[in-house]
Amino acid sequence: MSAKKVAFYTLGCKLNFSETSTIARSFENEGFERVEFSEKADIYVINTCSVTENADKRFKTIVKQAQKANEDAYLVAVGCYAQLKPEELADVDGVDLVLGATEKFKITDYLNDLTKNDHGEVHSCEIDEADFYVGSYSIGDRTRAFLKVQDGCDYKCTYCTIPLARGISRSDKLENVLQNAAEISQQGIKEIVLTGVNIGDYGKGEFGNKKHEHTFLDLVKALDEVDGIERLRISSIEPNLLKNETIDFVSQSRTFVPHFHIPLQSGSDEILKLMRRRYMSDLYVDRVSRIREVMPHACIGVDVIVGFPGETEEHFLETYNFLNELDISYLHVFTYSERDNTPAAEMEGVVPLKVRKKRSKMLRGLSAKKRRAFYESQLGDSFTVLFEGENKEGYIHGFTENYVKVKAPWDPAKVNTLQKIKLTEIDEDGLVRFEEFPEAVSV
Incomplete structure (x- = not known):
């Protein structure tokens, strides 16, 4: 059968x-x-x-x-x-x-x-029964693997349903994470992306045990020692949990790449308070400055929400100008949508959908401008690119360690290889072309 x-x-x-x-x-x-x-x-x-x-x-x-x-x-x-x-x-x-x-x-x-x-x-x-941890990683689906190190969240952001959907913050044991990373590397995968709901909170155990056996920095240092992994990428980390020690370690690391994705959500301190975020905008500026200081080439991505209840035109412009002046590389823009059983859904000052969409469009335009400026600032420099496995209209794509997306004519021999390149020009589709250094190919 x-x-x-x-x-x-x-x-x-x-x-x-x-x-x-x-x-x-x-x-x-x-x-x-x-x-x-x-x-x-x-x-x-x-x-x-x-x-x-x-x-x-x-x-x-x-x-x-x-x-x-x-x-x-x-x-x-x-x-x-x-x-x-x-x-x-x-x-x-x-x-x-x-x-x-x-x-x-x-x-x-x-x-x-x-x-x-x-x-x-x-x-x-009942979501309070979700107090145990199940490790996961993706493999075979794409060139890079996603390795789950943490689940759930103890934060109470007023717009978010994730704690209701995934439960309390809890983490995998360090030895399990390292074993999963080793299994991934044995499959010939070159890059691992660390993922979770709130990965900077790594270290909290099962069953609501809040004792941190290991910190996020311990995790990062231990993963840097795993044989066979060429690249490690931190997917998204809260600004208040991204410590100087982690930034400094990544800047000197063997495998961690200079790419950070740091949720901001709003550039207005008033709105951040309504959202119950755990930082103000000045801390965010401080994190970006610290990264730039030790890793000038780093790519910095930002999550931002537009149209949160109470967001006036002034608040939105405060966010726009804050992001415009900040030395970041791209934005992920989310248009606020009401979710049941969240405090924000009951708040006054509802922003009309039409206004939310307009603000979203403005920030997406700003993101395109930021990405272009970031790519231009990298031209003429040398990086290592990891090529992806898909033939897209006769081209192969890949990402440098600092997340510049590059393209070249399709060549199946390049799939899942790392290659030393020099970025040369930005194509009309916004992707970057390059020159190769054939002698420096690592397969």
Whole structure:
């Protein structure tokens, strides 16, 4: 009898990708064959996200895609949205099973005869039961691997549902992280991206144990010693948890690359207080200055939310001007959307959708300008590029250690190789062309 086929679709963040990959391996261990989501499968697993309203809407579209490929397939929803709104997902036509935060890693235990249900069956927990840690990493999906080191969050930002969807802050043991990193490196993967909900909070144990056995700096130092890893990248870290010691260590590190992604959310201290963020704008300036001081070439990405309740035109311009003057490299712009059971959803001063969209567009324009200026500042310098595995319209793409995206005519021999290059010019599509130093190729 041929193996049952399973396909996966991931919405949202790097953390979700690492968890989808781990769930997929559990299926493969049970004898399932993994196929592409566009192919006919017996089971489709959709890993959901709840950060934006758009992710909610996309879920229904993805369910329809699966039904188109096989209308008799068994459909499973997992992830953040599945924890927050399980009944809502169970009501979507075609969905058979919805698993919450603690159940998603035991998904194969819930699969019996794969008979379609008239209505989605829900297995979800109270979120305070999500007090244990499940390690994850993505492998085989792309050139770089996402390694989960932490889950959950103890912060109480007024706009965010993540603590409701993922529970308290908890971390993997250091020896487990190092073992996972070693397993990844043995697969020939050249770059690992550290991921989690609040990775700077690394060190809190399971079951709400708040004792930090190891700090984030301990983690970074230990990973730098793992054999076979060429590059390590920190995905996103809160400004109040990014300490000088970490910045200084990365600047001297063997493997950690000069790239930081630091959520700001607003350049207005008034709005930061309404959001219940744990810093003010001056601390953010201090973090950027420190990075620039020890790593002038570093790439610095910023998360920012527009249209938060109470954000006046003055507040928005304060954010715009703050970012415009800051020596950063790009922005991830989020248009605020109301989420149930968050304090922000009850706040006064609701910003009209039209105004939110206009502000979002302005900041996206600023991001394009910042990225262009950053790329221009790197021209003429030499870097190492890691080439990706996809042929995009006859070109191969890759990223330098400081996250400059480069392109070259497609050459399959370059896939997953590191190569020394000199950045030469920015193409009309905004990507950078380069000269090669053939003698310095590392495969």
